[in-house]
Amino acid sequence: MTTVLPARKLKVGILGATGTVGQRFIVLLETHPLFTIHALGASPRSAGKPYDQVVRWKMNAPYTKAVGSLVVQACEPQPFADCDVVFSGLDSSVAGDVESAFLKADIAVFSNAKNHRMGANIPLIVPTANPEHLTVIEHQRAQHNLKYGFLVTNANCSTTGLVVVLRALQDAFGPLSHVMVTTMQAISGAGYPGVSSLDILDNVIPLIDGEEDKMETEVAKILGSVLPDNSGFRALDNTVVSATCNRVAVVDGHTECVSVKFARSTDPSFSPPTVAEVDKVLSDFQSESQLLGCYSAPKHPIVVATQPDRPQPRLDRDTHGGNTVTVGRIRPCPVLDLKFTLLVHNTVLGAAGSSILNAELAVAKGVLKARE
Amino acid sequence: MTTVLPARKLKVGILGATGTVGQRFIVLLETHPLFTIHALGASPRSAGKPYDQVVRWKMNAPYTKAVGSLVVQACEPQPFADCDVVFSGLDSSVAGDVESAFLKADIAVFSNAKNHRMGANIPLIVPTANPEHLTVIEHQRAQHNLKYGFLVTNANCSTTGLVVVLRALQDAFGPLSHVMVTTMQAISGAGYPGVSSLDILDNVIPLIDGEEDKMETEVAKILGSVLPDNSGFRALDNTVVSATCNRVAVVDGHTECVSVKFARSTDPSFSPPTVAEVDKVLSDFQSESQLLGCYSAPKHPIVVATQPDRPQPRLDRDTHGGNTVTVGRIRPCPVLDLKFTLLVHNTVLGAAGSSILNAELAVAKGVLKARE
Amino acid sequence: MTTVLPARKLKVGILGATGTVGQRFIVLLETHPLFTIHALGASPRSAGKPYDQVVRWKMNAPYTKAVGSLVVQACEPQPFADCDVVFSGLDSSVAGDVESAFLKADIAVFSNAKNHRMGANIPLIVPTANPEHLTVIEHQRAQHNLKYGFLVTNANCSTTGLVVVLRALQDAFGPLSHVMVTTMQAISGAGYPGVSSLDILDNVIPLIDGEEDKMETEVAKILGSVLPDNSGFRALDNTVVSATCNRVAVVDGHTECVSVKFARSTDPSFSPPTVAEVDKVLSDFQSESQLLGCYSAPKHPIVVATQPDRPQPRLDRDTHGGNTVTVGRIRPCPVLDLKFTLLVHNTVLGAAGSSILNAELAVAKGVLKARE
Amino acid sequence: MTTVLPARKLKVGILGATGTVGQRFIVLLETHPLFTIHALGASPRSAGKPYDQVVRWKMNAPYTKAVGSLVVQACEPQPFADCDVVFSGLDSSVAGDVESAFLKADIAVFSNAKNHRMGANIPLIVPTANPEHLTVIEHQRAQHNLKYGFLVTNANCSTTGLVVVLRALQDAFGPLSHVMVTTMQAISGAGYPGVSSLDILDNVIPLIDGEEDKMETEVAKILGSVLPDNSGFRALDNTVVSATCNRVAVVDGHTECVSVKFARSTDPSFSPPTVAEVDKVLSDFQSESQLLGCYSAPKHPIVVATQPDRPQPRLDRDTHGGNTVTVGRIRPCPVLDLKFTLLVHNTVLGAAGSSILNAELAVAKGVLKARE
CATH class of the missing domain: 3.30.360.10 (Dihydrodipicolinate Reductase; domain 2)
Structure with a gap:
């Protein structure tokens, strides 16, 4: 059994990149064979500055210079428009509206926040428990008339x-x-x-x-x-x-x-x-x-x-x-x-790890694809 | 409501006096109005030496010089013969036989050890839960033909x-x-x-x-x-x-x-x-x-x-x-x-504190008395 | 040697009463023979409400109902005008100005904050190290034309x-x-x-x-x-x-x-x-x-x-x-x-305890007195 | 710069294999390109049983089935006679004599124990501080007439x-x-x-x-x-x-x-x-x-x-x-x-890691070689 690879590495955006979950996303994605970190989003206070200047790094593994030099973006769809997928480590105080905006902008989002978990056609997926719930993505796309976008949440x-x-x-x-x-x-x-x-x-x-x-x-x-x-x-x-x-x-x-x-x-x-x-x-x-x-x-x-x-x-x-x-x-x-x-x-399978494995499942099932 | 006082302070022996429970007994008894620390028992290795020399004190309150200078006894009834009551903080590996020997020697024992807890006529008493179980002491005394002695355990x-x-x-x-x-x-x-x-x-x-x-x-x-x-x-x-x-x-x-x-x-x-x-x-x-x-x-x-x-x-x-x-x-x-x-x-009500409060109950009910 | 008592218990105000140092002041002063808690000061957000409603109590001893029902005051001299002495557990972001205002209002202040420690005629006193520095209070009073007031700090x-x-x-x-x-x-x-x-x-x-x-x-x-x-x-x-x-x-x-x-x-x-x-x-x-x-x-x-x-x-x-x-x-x-x-x-001798012992010294030396 | 490899993987013995340092040796050596775990030594109580049965594993990475099934040996030279190198995580209460015996048996030993550190011709080496001290091995070999053996210690x-x-x-x-x-x-x-x-x-x-x-x-x-x-x-x-x-x-x-x-x-x-x-x-x-x-x-x-x-x-x-x-x-x-x-x-560079890096240095310098 070998890892299913997309045609090219998918460009990844990370929302809430300076927080604990965001930092974990960076650690897990820096050496990932399917994904490449392309854009980082954080609060307006941090936007416009290199990641290096705004993060208070608390992981016990370092981040690369490439990540450190990325200029942090505001958490709006436009700067993430060429991302193939976005991982959201946003706080629940802002995640609801931001993630809805990304969905409407036809961007695929995997979210750790609680806001949309109980939404009627929003899959709430633990990748080793209920991956079959990904099939509801089609209904989301039909509802919002999307080509690439969808929204998948993972659990508490x-x-x-x-x-x-x-x-x-x-x-x-x-x-x-x-x-x-x-x-x-x-x-x-x-x-x-x-x-x-x-x-x-x-x-x-x-x-x-x-x-x-x-x-x-x-x-x-x-x-x-x-x-x-x-x-x-x-x-x-x-x-x-x-x-x-x-x-x-x-x-x-x-x-x-x-x-x-x-x-x-x-x-x-x-x-x-x-x-x-x-x-x-x-x-x-x-x-x-x-x-x-x-x-x-x-x-x-x-x-x-x-x-x-x-x-x-x-x-x-x-x-x-x-x-x-x-x-x-x-x-x-x-x-x-x-x-x-x-x-x-709790911060790997219980948070960022679930999102990433959910995204890998979506790639393997052909639901998450590189933008053309 | 005032504390019931015996005719004189009761002389107390403490078994397992160098251990954690024994040290807690000492802290709780040093200023107690009913009891006065009279004898300390510990392992044969410690017996014969002043308490000061053998204890590795781990409480965050000090013991008095009087206690420090007490010569530690072996855990046998004889050196505790003039104690009105004995508190046992012995390890369960030795408590069973030692406490039985004290009981037979007509000495009142309040024990923290698990050994006798389920004994048929041994009260297992949490002082604020089932103090009425003390009434079984009479049966113990009749069985063993005792005047002062009895054995009461407290719970895990x-x-x-x-x-x-x-x-x-x-x-x-x-x-x-x-x-x-x-x-x-x-x-x-x-x-x-x-x-x-x-x-x-x-x-x-x-x-x-x-x-x-x-x-x-x-x-x-x-x-x-x-x-x-x-x-x-x-x-x-x-x-x-x-x-x-x-x-x-x-x-x-x-x-x-x-x-x-x-x-x-x-x-x-x-x-x-x-x-x-x-x-x-x-x-x-x-x-x-x-x-x-x-x-x-x-x-x-x-x-x-x-x-x-x-x-x-x-x-x-x-x-x-x-x-x-x-x-x-x-x-x-x-x-x-x-x-x-x-x-x-766990080390006050859950251990030494229960034993002491059980003994106070026994005094108040007239079961535990000063030796004449 | 016995404790020197003032003519009556001195009325005490506590500034920063909801903070960690303030809570420690309350614990140490509730049963104090020289002092009685009279007024509590905290941030404008808390002022006007009973202490009970605004404090997030973190001490492992409780406060009394009397303290809990005190209405919290703003940290200004007026509501503390009839206090004989004020203890300040204020954060250094506000302590400087507040304590100066109290001093000018002829109120005796013992402060934990760092702001005034290096002031030219402000005693910086560790009570068991340099109590003789209290003598400079006279110079303070002369400078500001005070009868009761002065300002003493304690150390980091x-x-x-x-x-x-x-x-x-x-x-x-x-x-x-x-x-x-x-x-x-x-x-x-x-x-x-x-x-x-x-x-x-x-x-x-x-x-x-x-x-x-x-x-x-x-x-x-x-x-x-x-x-x-x-x-x-x-x-x-x-x-x-x-x-x-x-x-x-x-x-x-x-x-x-x-x-x-x-x-x-x-x-x-x-x-x-x-x-x-x-x-x-x-x-x-x-x-x-x-x-x-x-x-x-x-x-x-x-x-x-x-x-x-x-x-x-x-x-x-x-x-x-x-x-x-x-x-x-x-x-x-x-x-x-x-x-x-x-x-x-660090929170007793290293903070609130020093202030209180400094105040006891000031009473014993006749510098801190009950208002007439 | 590439890693210097010996002609074949060197067979490694680990003394004190059930202890904390021994367990760390196993974790660090299981995937090592120069070394292969060949024999494990522990106390007489453990000898003769599979490692799996005697170890109380406390590392946060698992050991392999191959290691788990190795039969533990007594810490004597004979069962380690075909090891190219032995790492000692022995307690200082036994390390002195055991390591001397291995040295005399012409076995190369890298030791964590303190016993021989100050020996006159025993190198005490921190690999990134004083690797040049390895040159004294020649003198050891001449003294004891050894072909493969020597003894190197690492520091506290x-x-x-x-x-x-x-x-x-x-x-x-x-x-x-x-x-x-x-x-x-x-x-x-x-x-x-x-x-x-x-x-x-x-x-x-x-x-x-x-x-x-x-x-x-x-x-x-x-x-x-x-x-x-x-x-x-x-x-x-x-x-x-x-x-x-x-x-x-x-x-x-x-x-x-x-x-x-x-x-x-x-x-x-x-x-x-x-x-x-x-x-x-x-x-x-x-x-x-x-x-x-x-x-x-x-x-x-x-x-x-x-x-x-x-x-x-x-x-x-x-x-x-x-x-x-x-x-x-x-x-x-x-x-x-x-x-x-x-x-x-402290348990990597400060213990097992130093020993292993010292051994790598000894390979690179041609001092530690595969037995022929």
């Missing part, structure tokens, strides 16, 4: 890790009726400066504004199906999710303690899958991103840890380049059916 | 915080059928040297050996009732507990995310209590330790946080001297009935 | 710990020609939200803007002498200080590694003091705040740690209520004469 | 970062008379389990046993010269080093605050180099490892940070694969001549 970082595993379980053992999840989330999820050190050193913050609601609503859309006419999505309506979100003193990597109940569990003849069965199903799970040979696709969407005290954020977040979900502690749940703990790299 | 640190709140809910709204709890536990719970810094800095450990089992079994005994003949306890048999325990980078203070379902919830006419009702019930909850005016009793066994992002370990663990449980984020649970987050100081 | 938090020890060494062994200091400073020194968690978790920040310059200049004024006519200060002019300041992942407590050279060291007949001599001199050091029986005065301005791996911030910062400096690792320096490590609680 | 992790920069300064501006260094060292330097989390969370430990002495003595040997007859080394005798070593809450990467004085500084005509001159000298510094095209040689032995608040361990430790030293904050020192802050990755 905590949702992302969860749905990959839920999808694998659902495919193997049927629908889930109940999902309980308690998260321990990394500080990088809040951007920079984000979480004050006085709030997190020797501490836990038991609330992340809006996060629980996102987890409880996004799951149903992502695990739902595409409508027969491709005009939108049918959300799961029988899966109840209860989320509790905490912030802990971890730099990168969200840990999630999950319990699930299978819909068939009310059937007296049903016995929940054994730990060995779950282990095998998760380990063997494959998504279209593997099957299509996407460059950033992890070898396995899910890795089951072999040590009993894993996954751990510091040790497991970078597995397969941060695009895999690591699962451990699979065991029966006395209250629901099954318990396990998962880990997702 | 994570169990402790949980049962105080469950007791208040159960008293007000009836039995609980299901309890789901996910903990984020402090490093001090593992003693010294305990958790390696390489395992916890920028990390979460998703497993604490044996902890989940303790939480799932201790709850039923603590929230159960004393048998009519006072010979032991009847555990709850219809409450299912599912625990998931994690270690996080916090020095002191266990945070627990809890969801509960009420037994009456299957009754169509039952509606779960509102957030305001739960808030009032928890805030108003009183235990015998308050009613009897015990010295270390917190003003309120449970404090409901008024800020939406609380409780937080660093800010709330020391409320009422670390003997209260702080609850926040009370809200409905989409899967069970009710969700909330609680915080307990 | 890192300077504070250092000068207490340098003063003791200088008194015993003569002037210092060279001082090298490398600090590891706590995050609370930067206020709230202050240091981003992404900058300090698993990290060190090797720069604190302006801090090295403050340390290098403040030392000379503090260790200098009052001019014969009490009109100002004569700074040390033969002591060279070289400071390097780092931020580390510690909540409270600045650690400083110090090397010093004595001026007499160039004299061939001089041999530097031994470790035992230094230990004794530091342990025996007494300041006027002890001699005058000030309430907050630590029993010892300097405590010499007995364990070889101390001082440590988490274990030693609260010694004597955070108003002492702990010193350890006293040993010869191969390059200069003497090396040691010190610890100072 | 803190020394390593320091001497690279001192060497560059000394080469450009002449000998240094005084060096003051205060370190803030990462927890990984103490191995696993190493530092207790209770000692380092919200804390600084101001003492690392033996570390200051190592820094003060190793510098003189490393910066010294080879004796004319190649029989050993002439240490610097006019450079005084004063070291203060602290442990901070950082996973990897030692930060060092350094002040230096040049020997010529006593000459009235000497003016210390400017910041710009120092910046250029450090940035331009090249070592033999670059000139010989060694595979692991960093592009630059020293990188001068361009941001004023750098170097920072989390952001800079991985530059050039962890084999470079990052320097920042270059400025005049009021007490000595020049101050700066440096960062070294």
